[in-house]
Amino acid sequence: MPQRVAFPPLEGIALAAEGYLRALGLEVVAVPPSSRRTLDLGIAHSPEMLCAPCKLLFGNYLEAAERGADSIIMLGGPGTCRLGYSAALHASLLSQLGYECRIHTLDLYRMQRDLFRLTREFAEGRPFIELVEPIRLVLGLMHLVDGIESRSLAKRPLALVPAAVERARSQALERVRAVRDTHQLQAEESEILALLDAVGCDPTRPTLTLGLVGDAYTILTPFLNLNLERELGRLGVAVRRWFRLDVRLAPPLPRPLRHDRGMRAREAGKKYLGRDVGGFARATVGEAALMAQDEVDGLIHVTPFNCTPEIVAQSALVALQRDHGMPVLNLSFDEQTGRAGLITRIEAFVEMLWAQRRAGRR
């Protein structure tokens, strides 16, 4: 029986995941992007002090179930942070609300293992040779999505017409959505990326580079972060986002053989946060430490309000600030964050960094 599967609407990641599920022969339910309604649904069914990403995720699951999904891929996993706890809570809540959904958890800490496990569940009984194609497709899609995102982050501050970047980006993502197999992917990849490369730019324009670290869900959800990346682009800032899919899915080689960015970040961050405290804290601090080594002019730490791992990361960033003199702006988001306050703060931060550069300090 073909299952109707849903994946939370995390922009680029969702595109890659949906492509993969389709290639496995499953029907994919289109989950609407997060909206005020999604958030209100989440708030209505969550403990008051839960963080906004967890509330919003439940809204996503509920909207997926409303659209007839019978299998939902939940982000979670024991030991992550409150996400793991709320995933269990939300799974039982869905059945209490009368939705009969099978819940598949994607453990953010064991992505490789869980992708393998999920594939086995979804592709029951099929020979391995048939799985080669979907796996090649998802890896290709992730690479492509990463390429689109990093290009649009770099283009935003330089574009002659800012709206052109957004248009090209959404066109490119739409094209990715239509990709069905690796042949098509290979044929169209350069064409899709060319959409962004074609945006008119002024390469001589001076820009600042800011690193975006913190909770991945908040960074990847424009609804939650009030289009932070776009606003920064408008202010002439090239954003370096720490979360890249190809880093999360680096091959699980034994440690001495690994030189990928995730591993280097862990080494760099050890001095500030040696223990794995859950969530994205260790990755945040590690990436921040790597970026502080001359990659960026400043850091923006994006946290959901009351996120326990990110509070630890924020404390660790205090030491990073001290050691490197790296300016860090902490932005905490919840369901009541207002746009005007956000804009004022990032404008002030960017202005301060320009002043520093003019004074020749950085």
Place this chain on the structure above:
Amino acid sequence: MRVGIPRALWYYRDCIPWRIFLEALGAEVVVSPPTNRVLLAEGTRYTVPEACLPLKVFCGHVRALIGQCDALLVPAFYRFTADATNCAKLIGLPDVLQATMEDLPPLIAPDVDLSKGKSGLWALAAQVGMLFTVNPLSVRDAAVAAWSARTSMNADLRAGLTTVPELMGDSRPKHRPAVREGEEITVALAGHPYNLYDEFVSQSLLARLGRLGVEVVLPERLGPEPAVGDYWAFEYEFVGVAKAAARRADVDGLLAVVAFGCGPDGVMLERVQQTAAQARLPVMALTLDEHSGEAGLLTRLEAFLDMIRWRRTAQSHGRVSGY
């Protein structure tokens, strides 16, 4: 060597065994003074704004110990049972201190993971003990003495022979006004020891309840244990206590005490309230923060007790409780 122990977080649960262990190895133990306003203000200066009250209090105690000791004992607490996890702030406690304070004495920061039973305990003892002596046998003896003290202490607490405040040296007489027959109220407390027993943080909750003539059942009396399947390491102190209280016929109400900004408690409170509601046990959540006013607390306590009394009257008149 003088080892500093902050009077916060795990102090209320494990200070006595740690003291026995360290003193058996020839160390001198220095404990910070009880929490006060100045100490909390100092802790707040060294924490990020979103940190929870217990973390701010803890940092305040660490500040009070600086210059008073040669090393600071700050274990990173992972879990009691497999698959459980702990609040990020409790695991990352040593890292947080090191990042935010530059003038720290050396930290003794063992990783505490008791999910594998005794082996985790021995690893912990060796990791700390070998800093003080080269003789593994004396470490073993010290660990055995500390662990048996902990076991008998927990048994005494369970049996009601002593209470945590008494163990921590509170010998003040408890005066409780006489209550008219039939009006006695027994309230169980659910919450972490560092919230309940820190008089400054809880605004003398225990003494207040005593003065209001309430019989209090402390969490230790209900004796919950860490269980396999718990998501949080300290779930047993909160949800476990609520479940135990809900089973007791002599408990008239449940007070769930949480600190503002506590991540795990914030999500577990829902479970505590559900547990109580299913058992038709009146429950009130008290959220503590550094701005709590005394009058507000007292009003809420009195209102809660009034509700319990009215409910009892209504039931004795044969009316169905609206709860």
